[in-house]
Amino acid sequence: MNDIYSAFTGNIPENYDHYLGPIFFHRCAEDLAVRIAEGQAEQVLEIAAGTGIATRYLRNQLPGKAHITASDLNDDMLRHAQQKFLPSENISFQVANAMELPFEEGQFDVVTCQFGIMFCSDKPLVFHEAHRVLCPGGRLLFSIWDALEHNPLPRVINEMLAELFDGDAPAFLQLPFSYHDQTQIRKDMEKSGFSDVRFTTLDGECVFSRPKNAALGMVTGSPLRLEIEQRKDTTIDEVVNKVMGRLKTIFGERDCRVPMRWTVISANRAD
Numbered sequence: 633m634n635d636i637y638s639a640f641t642g643n644i645p646e647n648y649d650h651y652l653g654p655i656f657f658h659r660c661a662e663d664l665a666v667r668i669a670e671g672q673a674e675q676v677l678e679i680a681a682g683t684g685i686a687t688r689y690l691r692n693q694l695p696g697k698a699h700i701t702a703s704d705l706n707d708d709m710l711r712h713a714q715q716k717f718l719p720s721e722n723i724s725f726q727v728a729n730a731m732e733l734p735f736e737e738g739q740f741d742v743v744t745c746q747f748g749i750m751f752c753s754d755k756p757l758v759f760h761e762a763h764r765v766l767c768p769g770g771r772l773l774f775s776i777w778d779a780l781e782h783n784p785l786p787r788v789i790n791e792m793l794a795e796l797f798d799g800d801a802p803a804f805l806q807l808p809f810s811y812h813d814q815t816q817i818r819k820d821m822e823k824s825g826f827s828d829v830r831f832t833t834l835d836g837e838c839v840f841s842r843p844k845n846a847a848l849g850m851v852t853g854s855p856l857r858l859e860i861e862q863r864k865d866t867t868i869d870e871v872v873n874k875v876m877g878r879l880k881t882i883f884g885e886r887d888c889r890v891p892m893r894w895t896v897i898s899a900n901r902a903d
Contacts, residue, residue: 644853645712649683651849655785655838657685660894661746663834664775665689667896668742671771676700677740679730679762680748684713690744691721701740703728731757738767745774747894750811759824766901772826773898776817778833780809782893785838785883789850792878796871802859805850817897826899838890843879846888847872 664686668676673694681687681702690700700723704710707727714725728734730745730752743762752758762772780787786805794801811817818829840846851857851872860871883890 644855644857645683645706645709647849647853648709649685649712650853651845652853653683653685655840655846655849656892657746658689659836660775660834661686661689664744664746664773664896665693667898668744668771668773669693671742673698673742675740676742676744677733677735677765678702679728679733679743679745679758680704680751681713681725682706682709682746682748684716686744686746687713687723688716691717691723696722698722699724701726701735703730703733705729731761733761733765735765737764738770739765741767741770743770743772747775747777747808749774750776750808755811755817756820756824759821759826763825763901768901768903770901771898772821772901773896775894775896776811777809778812778893778895780806782891783809785846785879785890785892786850788878788882789847789875792875793871796866796874797863802856802863804854804856804859812895814895821897821899825901825903827902829897829899832896832898833893834896835891835893838888838892840888842886843876843883843888844872846879847876851875 668690676690676698678687678690678700681704684702687700687702702713702723703726710725710727717723731754743766749755749758766772777783780790786809790801790805793805814831821829852868857868860868
């Protein structure tokens with residue numbers, strides 16, 4: 633993984649949580665948590681837990697006796713997540729690389745991840761590690777974004793940034809939408825030992841009261857900010873204002889609702 637793509641540092645975790653959480657992630661997290669709660673879930677590992685958005689929904693859906701281990705590669709994101717929970721909520725937080733999990737074989741009955749697999753450079757290795765730490769009969773459930781063509785908000789911003797930077801748009805905004813080929817994903821998972829791989833594609837809406845909120849979230853709530861700052865030919869405020877203007881033109885000035893599409897994938901460790 634390129635270091636800059638995992639650099640959710642400074643005020644990026646706060647902006648990610650405040651702006652992008654309500655726009656993209658809360659509805660998806662609730663759906664994922666409900667699916668996990670439908671089966672056995674006594675020891676749950678969440679990888680790429682970020683600021684704890686999905687963790688919160690998991691805790692709300694699962695029985696109190698269920699233990700959740702929330703892990704993330706980025707310590708700043710995980711510290712932000714930890715502030716949301718009481719010590720009594722039966723959650724532990726651990727910095728961990730999804731491609732080299734520091735857990736025992738068969739330790740969990742569920743491994744889950746919301747929109748994190750795409751950032752890992754070796755997806756089959758992530759699946760291998762998830763398979764290793766699951767007990768026999770354990771489940772893997774995770775979500776990914778569909779292609780940019782089915783997600784107009786980031787697509788429009790990416791197109792606008794390409795214009796702004798003379799065809800050389802910052803790469804980060806494309807990365808979350810880069811791993812959606814179901815044939816390839818099934819192949820990667822089955823190679824790692826998973827069976828009964830199932831895909832559920834869902835359509836929803838990005839909802840934001842003002843285009844400024846979406847612009848701030850997309851530009852300052854991810855490592856996209858760092859990519860822009862490294863170029864040194866424009867300021868973050870200038871980019872936010874230009875993105876905001878484009879979003880107003882396309883999606884309106886208030887109470888915006890923009891289609892989004894993602895996929896939930898589930899599989900079992902059979903042995």
